[in-house]
Amino acid sequence: MLWTIFVILLILWLIGWIGFHVIGWYIHLLLVAAIVVLLIQLITGGRRSV
Numbered sequence: 192m193l194w195t196i197f198v199i200l201l202i203l204w205l206i207g208w209i210g211f212h213v214i215g216w217y218i219h220l221l222l223v224a225a226i227v228v229l230l231i232q233l234i235t236g237g238r239r240s241v
Contacts, residue, residue, distance in 0.1 A: 193228050193229070193231075193232045194232075196225065196228060197225045197228060197229050200221045200222060200224060200225035201222065201225055203218055203221055204218045204219065204221055204222035204225070206218070207219070
């Protein structure tokens with residue numbers, strides 16, 4: 192689940208970085224959120240909820 196969110200946010204960030212400079216700051220905030228989620232998952236050992 193968290194990997195899916197990370198990938199979606201990363202793709203949105205790449206789209207913003209390539210073409211949408213007006214909302215680029217928002218996309219970068221989403222990238223930061225994705226990295227934070229990824230780090231939390233790595234630190235907690237990648238536990239999966241069922």
